[in-house]
Amino acid sequence: MRGASVDAVVVEGARKRFGEVAALDGVDLAVPSGELRALLGPNGAGKTTLVRALATLSRLDGGRAEVAGVDVAADPAGVRARIGVVGQHAAVDEVLTGRANLRMFARLHHLPAAGARRRADELLDLFGLVEAADRPVSGYSGGMRRRLDLAAGMVLSPAVLFLDEPTTGLDPRGRAQVWDAVRELVRGGTTVLMTTQYLDEADQLADRVTVLERGRVLAEGTPAELKARVGGAHLVFVVQEGHDLDRAAAAVAGLGAPRTDVEERRVDLAVAGGAGDLVRAVRALDAEGIEVADIALRAPTLDEAFLALTGQVVA
CATH class of the missing domain: 3.40.50.300 (P-loop containing nucleotide triphosphate hydrolases)
Known part of the structure; x- marks a missing residue:
């Protein structure tokens, strides 16, 4: 001290x-x-x-x-x-x-x-x-x-x-x-x-x-x-058409382990390559002819760190 x-x-x-x-x-x-x-x-x-x-x-x-x-x-x-x-x-x-x-x-x-x-x-x-x-x-x-x-x-x-x-x-x-x-x-x-x-x-x-x-x-x-402590950035994107969700997840699987949300038409995966992984994801999705409504590279938040440490919501 x-x-x-x-x-x-x-x-x-x-x-x-x-x-x-x-x-x-x-x-x-x-x-x-x-x-x-x-x-x-x-x-x-x-x-x-x-x-x-x-x-x-x-x-x-x-x-x-x-x-x-x-x-x-x-x-x-x-x-x-x-x-x-x-x-x-x-x-x-x-x-x-x-x-x-x-x-x-x-x-x-x-x-x-x-x-x-x-x-x-x-x-x-x-x-x-x-x-x-x-x-x-x-x-x-x-x-x-x-x-x-x-x-x-x-x-x-x-x-x-x-x-x-x-x-x-x-x-x-x-x-x-x-x-x-x-x-x-x-x-x-x-x-x-x-x-x-x-x-x-x-x-x-x-x-x-x-x-x-x-x-x-x-x-x-x-x-x-x-x-x-939570880990690196996450690549998150929303497909334009829900039926493309599984195909979109497969297209970016080489960058990490994608998690899908059917209701939100969203794919979320942890990445280590920063902006380079974002570019690679866009190219992979484009090669498959998959349209996305939104895509972003998101850094972890303090909320996520807090939840990871305590498993509770702050109050």
């Missing part, structure tokens, strides 16, 4: 039980400063339990943890001074304006009035909310509210930000806005530990992913490394 001098989050042998259930069963984790780490896992895997312990909202039964170089058990107040926490549900006041919300949060963190005003203005600019700053939050879109939530979590310029399901319930535009805001935070040097139920979100944002299951670390790596 890396030393605390270069890791913003260090967890060693973390244990936490609720009755007979081991929510955390010897978790080790190291998150380097400036990294965005995604925590994935099915319900009951221990994601929320771990984040709550790191954010000083609950205590571990065993093991140790440091956040921003501060021992969580020995100095929880010191940890709280160095972190931001953005929960799944909005914490902002809908009656107040965006600017008033941020000033209120700054004052609650004991910033003087002038400092609170200055910090609110900085955050409104950082999160692209200047034009909406003096409108009541009740009129904000979902993406704008979530960005305001992120801004509120950054009032003290925390070294580490904990994000719990940052885009749940948002439409594609809102998700994209939040993703941009999170990327900007990481570029600015903030370390982010994020839980998410959206595998594409982890794929888009995370430097590394840690998969938890039954309170233990099941796998860890970059999104590309985890996807590589």
Whole structure:
């Protein structure tokens, strides 16, 4: 494990039980400063339990943890001074304006009035909310509210930000806005530990992913490394006429072991030759006079990697 001098989050042998259930069963984790780490896992895997312990909202039964170089058990107040926490549900006041919300949060963190005003203005600019700053939050879109939530979590310029399901319930535009805001935070040097139920979100944002299951670390790596565990690319095509399906599968059998879906008129086979196999498949199908409605070379997804690792859907 890396030393605390270069890791913003260090967890060693973390244990936490609720009755007979081991929510955390010897978790080790190291998150380097400036990294965005995604925590994935099915319900009951221990994601929320771990984040709550790191954010000083609950205590571990065993093991140790440091956040921003501060021992969580020995100095929880010191940890709280160095972190931001953005929960799944909005914490902002809908009656107040965006600017008033941020000033209120700054004052609650004991910033003087002038400092609170200055910090609110900085955050409104950082999160692209200047034009909406003096409108009541009740009129904000979902993406704008979530960005305001992120801004509120950054009032003290925390070294580490904990994000719990940052885009749940948002439409594609809102998700994209939040993703941009999170990327900007990481570029600015903030370390982010994020839980998410959206595998594409982890794929888009995370430097590394840690998969938890039954309170233990099941796998860890970059999104590309985890996807590589599933295997290489797949060549997928749909024949124009269903009666050509078997003949189409036979035509490309030399490239791999094709799987057919009669209902979808689809052929799917794992290939190792990349774009070259796509060209060879097109030529083989054309030689047989088989028309295709669609054909593509598809890389494995993080969803597939997760399912291969856990055999479950993420939640």
